[in-house]
Amino acid sequence: MNTRVSVTELFSREEIKELTTASDLHGAWAIGSTWVVIAATFTSVAYYWEYAPIWAKVLMIAVALAILAGRQLCLAILMHDASHRSLFKAKLLNDVATDWLCARPIWNDLHKYRAHHMRHHAKTSLAEDPDLSLVAGFPVTKKSLLRKFTRDLTGLTGIKFLFGRLLMDLDILEWTVSNDQKRIPKNGKTLQDYATALFKNSSGAVISNAVIFGALWRVGHPKLYLLWPLAYTVPFPLFIRIRSMAEHAGMQTSHSALNNTRTTHAGPIARSFVAPIHVNYHQEHHLMAAVPYFKLPRMHDLLRERGFVIQPPTYFEVIHSLSKSENKTQNNDA
Secondary structure, eight states: OOOOOGGGGGGGGHHHHTOOOOHHHHHHHHHHHHHHHHHHHHHHHHHHTTTTOOOHHHHHHHHHHHHHHHHHHHHHHHHEEEHHTTTOSSSIIIIHHHIIIIGGGGOOHHHHHHHHHHHHTTTSTTTOOGGGGGGOOOSSHHHHHHHHHHHHHHHHHHHHHHHHHHHHHHHHSSOOOSSSSOOOOOTTTTHHHHHHHHHHHOOOHHHHHHHHHHHHHHHTGGGOOOOOHHHHHTTTHHHHHHHHHHHHHTOOSSHHHHHHHHOOOOOHHHHHHHHHGGGTTTHHHHHOTTTTGHHHHHHHHHHHHSSSSSOOOOOOHHHHEEEOOOTTSOOOOO
């Protein structure tokens, strides 16, 4: 295995200080602009719905779901950045504002995610990595990958995830964002205990989604709220899968982020749906997790100039490299 690289071998102390300085203004912009796009999407559907023919309505819904799912992923990435305390300088904004504005609306929990995610960074690509199941088995056959994408786009993956999250909130399964499912021992728990756990764990998501529904109801379009859970169930799992594949699938088992993590080139379409706020600079993130999102491109440029990283592949190239013909790899239909 390759040894872990020290950041002091890559950057000067002055560069490290500059790169790891967070900004409350940039954090507020990232969250605010995400919700502006979400609001604009709902507004556009509401405005054009009455005048659009049937075919245009179908197209409008498809586009709206893709945009909303892309922004849901953006909320997840903002939660991820806050888990590293790199989104805001202020702890209150990182731990409270981000939890309610980013994590809760997508049925997540910043504090539970932080505990889970820190283990991923400590054990990336190793057997103890809690996220290993998300990228295990790659490369797969093209048919296998197509089946995975089909499950994502037909809602099967999303429904499975929602059911799993419900069991986690009931304290039946251990909390995770990976595919591993571990039962929690009953230890004499009663129905009341499970109901209490559900109320405690789900109340934040219920409240935040009630606010979204209430805002749409207030402006006279409560039915539009259905687009929010539908986007979460259908396009969102596909975007999550592609993002996970690009970050770690097919990489070496190594202690070094230069070998166990991948940075991917993201054009405008990729940034809209699978790589919001520079999450595609994942190798840089694993090298120095305290670097806020808006400084990752500069960090990448410095590493390129010094010969530590190469020109990153596109998302299309990554997907192609991780899907082989039948005679080159065994089928993995996990």
